[in-house]
Amino acid sequence: PGSREEYVIGFSQCVGSDQWRKTMLDEVKRELSFESGITLYYEDADNDSRRQIEQVKSLLARKIDLLIISPNEANPLTPVVEEVFKKGIPVVVIDRKTNSNLYTAYVGADNYEIGKMAGEYLANRLNRTGKIWEVMGLPGSSPAIERQRGFYDAIKKFPNVKITEQVYGNWLLDKAEKEVLNIKSKDVDAIFAHNDQMALGAYNALKSNKLEKSVKIIGVDALPNGGQKFVGDGIISASMLYPTGGKEAIRTSLAILKKESFEKENILKSVVIDATNVQLMKMQIEKMDNQQEDIERQQNMLSEQNKIYKDQQFILNVLIIS
Ligand code: FRU
Numbered sequence: 001p002g003s004r005e006e007y008v009i010g011f012s013q014c015v016g017s018d019q020w021r022k023t024m025l026d027e028v029k030r031e032l033s034f035e036s037g038i039t040l041y042y043e044d045a046d047n048d049s050r051r052q053i054e055q056v057k058s059l060l061a062r063k064i065d066l067l068i069i070s071p072n073e074a075n076p077l078t079p080v081v082e083e084v085f086k087k088g089i090p091v092v093v094i095d096r097k098t099n100s101n102l103y104t105a106y107v108g109a110d111n112y113e114i115g116k117m118a119g120e121y122l123a124n125r126l127n128r129t130g131k132i133w134e135v136m137g138l139p140g141s142s143p144a145i146e147r148q149r150g151f152y153d154a155i156k157k158f159p160n161v162k163i164t165e166q167v168y169g170n171w172l173l174d175k176a177e178k179e180v181l182n183i184k185s186k187d188v189d190a191i192f193a194h195n196d197q198m199a200l201g202a203y204n205a206l207k208s209n210k211l212e213k214s215v216k217i218i219g220v221d222a223l224p225n226g227g228q229k230f231v232g233d234g235i236i237s238a239s240m241l242y243p244t245g246g247k248e249a250i251r252t253s254l255a256i257l258k259k260e261s262f263e264k265e266n267i268l269k270s271v272v273i274d275a276t277n278v279q280l281m282k283m284q285i286e287k288m289d290n291q292q293e294d295i296e297r298q299q300n301m302l303s304e305q306n307k308i309y310k311d312q313q314f315i316l317n318v319l320i321i322s
Contacts, residue, residue, distance in 0.1 A: 005257075005258075006038075008038075009038060009067075009068060010043070010060075011042045018171075018197065019225065020195075020223060020244060021070075023223060023246070026246070028247075030246075031246065041059055041064065049071075050076070056069065060083075066089060066091075066253050066256060067084050069094070071098050073140040074098050081102070081103065085102045085103060090104040090105075091103040092105045093105070093106045094108055095245060096142050104264070105256065106264065106266060107245040107249045108266075109245075110146075110270070114146075114242065115148060115150025115154070116150035117154075118150075118192050119154025120154045121272050122190050123161045125237065126161060126216070128158050129160040130161055130189035131190075132162065132164065133165040133167070133188050133190075134163055135167055135180060136148055137168075169193065169194070171195055173198060173204075176201030176202055177201035177202070190216040191216070191217045195221050195242075196239050216237045217237060218238045218240070220240045221239060224282065226239075228273060231275060234275075
């Protein structure tokens with residue numbers, strides 16, 4: 001008991017099993033560990049929109065004070081998210097969007113810009129001539145729609161660059177590999193995959209046809225052990241950094257709950273990572289991780305000190321009273 005408020009945050013994740021979302025959850029938990037009095041209910045819909053709708057409803061029933069959600073597909077999830085919002089429960093949308101503006105805040109990179117960046121990068125790497133295959137994310141999920149649109153708008157400015165094949169890899173490695181293998185043509189200069197897992201699937205497919213050496217592949221996400229590693233190993237040419245936003249989502253959520261000021265749109269920065277900067281990026285991330293460890297060590301020391309102090313206070317009180 002104390003003057004501190006206690007809050008319950010519900011987190012509805014469209015899928016939790018891949019590395020990118022695990023990183024997001026790690027960030028969420030780390031940021032929450034700096035705060036006391038917050039309970040987190042976490043639900044993983046495992047790529048199933050119907051299940052995600054049910055999970056949001058059950059979070060509602062468990063009396064959450066705020067909802068963080070990454071909606072699997074925009075259309076099916078829109079009504080339930082609107083319902084939460086209309087009940088006066090703040091909604092922080094992260095990475096994937098609904099089709100509605102009934103939400104409290106959004107956290108994520110600009111997926112249209114990422115698609116555009118990918119298109120401009122690839123067109124220039126191809127010296128403005130060539131045929132590109134596009135391996136897209138799950139149909140109806142907002143990053144797939146926005147990355148496709150941005151990519152198309154960039155490529156249409158280069159008359160000799162053409163998108164000749166488009167397949168849906170649904171964000172998944174195996175599905176992407178299968179779909180690329182199914183393409184009849186062998187005439188391809190580059191592949192844009194909407195994420196690095198699908199870029200790896202595309203690479204595997206090309207390898208089966210001994211095409212992997214002549215085709216430039218690019219992806220999105222650029223996790224240190226994912227896309228950055230693939231770039232370092234020469235499996236793909238580049239990856240567009242896609243920050244998970246876990247930390248920012250918690251910061252924004254806490255500001256909302258504590259009635260502090262916050263931005264409705266929190267757009268995270270992206271950057272192309274290729275052979276020219278992948279080393280530098282790695283070094284910077286290691287440095288940040290070290291600093292983070294230092295901070296955590298200091299915090300542990302502080303809470304130890306605090307505990308000792310409280311014990312002493314208690315002993316003192318006992319002495320005074322007795
Ligand atoms: C992870 C993921 C990422 C992608 C994002 C799009 O589940 O597929 O690879 O960038 O979701 O929402």
